[in-house]
Amino acid sequence: MTILTLAKGLNEGLRRAMEDDPKVVIMGEDVGKLGGVFRVTDGLQKDFGEDRVIDTPLAESGIVGTAIGLAMRGFRPVCEIQFDGFVFPAFDQIVTQLAKMHNRSAGNVPMPVTIRIPFGGGIGAVEHHSESPEALFCHTAGLKVVACSNSVDAYFMVQQAIAADDPVIFFEPKRRYWEKADVDTARTPDALHTARVIRPGADVTVLAYGPMVKTAMDAATAAEADGHDLEVIDLRTLSPLDMTTVLDSVRHTGRCVVVHEAPGNVGLGAEVAARVTEDAFYSLEAPVLRVTGFDTPYPASRLEEDYLPDLDRVLDAVDRSLAF
Amino acid sequence: MGIGDSFVTAGDLDAERLTTINPDPESVQLLTPEGERVEHPDYEISLSDAEYCGLYRDLVMVRRIDVEATALQRQGELGIWASLLGQEAAQVGSGRAMAPDDMAFPTYREHGVAWCRDVDPLVLLGLFRGTNLGGWDPRAHNFGLYTIVIGSQTLHATGYAMGIQRDGGENAVIAYFGDGASSQGDVNEAFVYAAVYNAPVIFFCQNNQWAISEPLDRQTRIPLYRRASGFGFPGVRVDGNDVLAVYAVTKAALDDARSGQGPRLIEAYTYRMGAHTTSDDPTRYRLAAELEAWRLKDPLERMRSFLYKQQLAEKSFFDDLDAEADDLARNLRRACREMPDPRPLEMFAHAYSDTPPLLAEQRDRFGTYLGSFAEEVAR
Numbered sequence: 001m002t003i004l005t006l007a008k009g010l011n012e013g014l015r016r017a018m019e020d021d022p023k024v025v026i027m028g029e030d031v032g033k034l035g036g037v038f039r040v041t042d043g044l045q046k047d048f049g050e051d052r053v054i055d056t057p058l059a060e061s062g063i064v065g066t067a068i069g070l071a072m073r074g075f076r077p078v079c080e081i082q083f084d085g086f087v088f089p090a091f092d093q094i095v096t097q098l099a100k101m102h103n104r105s106a107g108n109v110p111m112p113v114t115i116r117i118p119f120g121g122g123i124g125a126v127e128h129h130s131e132s133p134e135a136l137f138c139h140t141a142g143l144k145v146v147a148c149s150n151s152v153d154a155y156f157m158v159q160q161a162i163a164a165d166d167p168v169i170f171f172e173p174k175r176r177y178w179e180k181a182d183v184d185t186a187r188t189p190d191a192l193h194t195a196r197v198i199r200p201g202a203d204v205t206v207l208a209y210g211p212m213v214k215t216a217m218d219a220a221t222a223a224e225a226d227g228h229d230l231e232v233i234d235l236r237t238l239s240p241l242d243m244t245t246v247l248d249s250v251r252h253t254g255r256c257v258v259v260h261e262a263p264g265n266v267g268l269g270a271e272v273a274a275r276v277t278e279d280a281f282y283s284l285e286a287p288v289l290r291v292t293g294f295d296t297p298y299p300a301s302r303l304e305e306d307y308l309p310d311l312d313r314v315l316d317a318v319d320r321s322l323a324f
Numbered sequence: 325m326g327i328g329d330s331f332v333t334a335g336d337l338d339a340e341r342l343t344t345i346n347p348d349p350e351s352v353q354l355l356t357p358e359g360e361r362v363e364h365p366d367y368e369i370s371l372s373d374a375e376y377c378g379l380y381r382d383l384v385m386v387r388r389i390d391v392e393a394t395a396l397q398r399q400g401e402l403g404i405w406a407s408l409l410g411q412e413a414a415q416v417g418s419g420r421a422m423a424p425d426d427m428a429f430p431t432y433r434e435h436g437v438a439w440c441r442d443v444d445p446l447v448l449l450g451l452f453r454g455t456n457l458g459g460w461d462p463r464a465h466n467f468g469l470y471t472i473v474i475g476s477q478t479l480h481a482t483g484y485a486m487g488i489q490r491d492g493g494e495n496a497v498i499a500y501f502g503d504g505a506s507s508q509g510d511v512n513e514a515f516v517y518a519a520v521y522n523a524p525v526i527f528f529c530q531n532n533q534w535a536i537s538e539p540l541d542r543q544t545r546i547p548l549y550r551r552a553s554g555f556g557f558p559g560v561r562v563d564g565n566d567v568l569a570v571y572a573v574t575k576a577a578l579d580d581a582r583s584g585q586g587p588r589l590i591e592a593y594t595y596r597m598g599a600h601t602t603s604d605d606p607t608r609y610r611l612a613a614e615l616e617a618w619r620l621k622d623p624l625e626r627m628r629s630f631l632y633k634q635q636l637a638e639k640s641f642f643d644d645l646d647a648e649a650d651d652l653a654r655n656l657r658r659a660c661r662e663m664p665d666p667r668p669l670e671m672f673a674h675a676y677s678d679t680p681p682l683l684a685e686q687r688d689r690f691g692t693y694l695g696s697f698a699e700e701v702a703r
């Protein structure tokens with residue numbers, strides 16, 4: 001067991017992946033000497049060289065576009081997008097090329113490209129540094145999308161994403177980068193595309209991922225004082241969703257609240273709600289409720305505490321669910 | 325040391341790389357780092373004493389705002405600050421070369437240009453404090469909003485210039501961007517559009533040698549100003565720490581653009597003396613020696629020496645200026661600390677020109693929700 005921050009968990013996971021497979025290359029802005037603005041790639045260029053840890057020109061379309069070429073040549077690129085709001089210059093390459101190459105080539109060309117994106121708010125940043133664009137990628141067939149929430153998952157999930165033959169958009173909860181947990185690197189991890197019940201409970205299922213997992217857990221602790229027993233699920237995989245775990249839970253609680261920072265409109269919560277309603281309708285005691293960011297552009301940071309779902313808003317939704 | 329001297333990067337770059345990106349000796353200079361006026365065959369400048377003094381005043385005030393903002397960030401009053409330290413001459417020289425109805429499209433570091441366009445420094449601080457997202461009216465200042473997504477504004481500038489071509493305007497546009505930004509697709513597309521339509525836009529690149537931790541050789545193998553020729557318009561490199569040269573070169577370029585000669589690229593060769601932002605730690609990637617070399621080319625010092633040597637200003641001018649800068653800093657500090665946070669429901673105000681019913685409902689519900697806490701407290 002070692003105590004690692006989430007950022008260090010990722011760093012160790014990347015190191016491990018690079019040791020295990022010489023075809024793994026890291027590319028992005030400032031990932032070399034600086035070790036990335038969040039230090040996730042700290043020390044990797046020193047140990048693996050400039051050919052494997054590539055400081056790219058300042059051009060995200062270039063990062064992803066060349067990663068596609070590298071993948072066709074047998075490499076496993078891991079791209080770092082510096083902040084969520086800066087993935088959009090690469091959006092064309094991701095949606096029109098990366099997501100579709102395998103399909104277009106009738107299965108002949110795998111696309112083992114991982115795109116790491118620090119996402120979400122809560123760090124008091126300026127514009128474009130606090131976005132939650134996950135739904136845009138989930139909506140794109142051909143991409144797999146995951147989000148880690150803690151150091152253990154950070155360590156294992158990044159390796160699993162790199163080992164996968166499909167492109168994986170890998171979301172990292174930037175405001176949780178510095179949170180620590182014990183990581184047992186010898187244990188066998190859960191499969192990448194599975195959700196996990198992280199707190200069993202009987203009354204309401206609360207679904208969260210990335211930065212909101214901690215918020216949901218805090219809400220569960222607070223709800224206990226009111227006599228409510230919340231079951232918290234860390235979704236982990238956003239596309240494909242692990243509906244088996246979700247439906248099992250909802251079938252015994254009868255109530256479901258989905259929490260994410262991204263705006264509610266056409267977000268992950270909408271997808272989950274639709275599927276739960278379709279497949280567990282007769283188990284439901286209340287409509288599936290969403291606790292999300294508002295349908296506005298991300299506000300100036302002095303308002304982000306109002307914009308972002310917090311413990312109180314989760315509890316409010318839990319109360320509303322229980323009141324049905 | 326002149327601007328033509330090579331610089332050393334922190335990395336173990338091979339010699340060949342260093343020579344390819346060496347500063348070009350043809351860089352336009354009108355004022356040496358020692359403050360001596362030198363002539364250039366293509367560019368001249370002749371300003372009144374008051375105008376020379378005015379440029380120096382701008383440099384001093386802009387640096388003071390910057391130093392104050394950095395201090396305010398350290399004290400927790402700002403979330404982050406992107407310092408322009410070292411780039412004052414590039415910004416003031418180009419900013420003052422603009423005619424009032426010329427339009428500027430800035431990045432996030434153009435505090436000196438903002439000063440020239442009469443944007444209240446306090447509003448800039450608000451953006452970095454997290455109380456606004458910019459919020460000034462670009463039309464009121466002919467100064468666009470700060471743009472954080474690298475390179476985007478170069479296309480906006482080009483489109484704006486295309487608008488001028490179509491509505492009979494007689495003004496020109498400046499698009500500011502950095503050496504790092506020169507790699508972005510948007511910037512290269514802007515070059516193509518501007519060239520093809522012969523649009524009246526000046527691409528003003530502040531090559532401050534760094535894009536966060538990445539030195540210039542991660543972006544280019546040739547001097548940036550030479551990129552222009554491949555797109556079909558002229559490019560020129562100017563000593564970016566020489567406010568007179570920057571002024572002269574930019575003014576000439578704007579005049580050319582206004583008279584229908586199309587786009588120009590200006591590479592202002594300068595140096596980012598500070599960290600990328602207050603969140604950055606440059607000791608991880610660059611050498612102190614590089615900083616020392618550039619300190620000798622300080623844009624304020626050389627203008628100050630020039631004014632002294634040419635006896636354009638008395639000692640009292642410098643004393644008064646210091647006092648004025650102190651006042652500005654003091655007022656800014658106080659006003660920044662007193663700047664109120666926006667109210668929560670304001671975030672719904674400008675998402676659309678009219679608030680759609682569902683969003684209005686969301687806003688009202690949130691208002692009621694917030695109100696319920698107030699009731700709880702009251703009870």
Ligand SMILES: Cc1ncc(C[n+]2csc(CCOP(=O)(O)OP(=O)(O)O)c2C)c(N)n1
Pocket residue numbers: 029058060082086089433472473474501502503504505506532534535536596600
């Ligand atoms: C599209 C995009 N990608 C990445 C970033 C993160 N970022 C902010 S500033 C910067 C470096 C910019 O360098 P340069 O263009 O030279 O401007 P300078 O900061 O030196 O003024 C980077 C990579 C961003 N803001 N936008």
Ligand SMILES: [Mg+2]
Pocket residue numbers: 502503504530531532533534535536
């Ligand atoms: Mg730069």
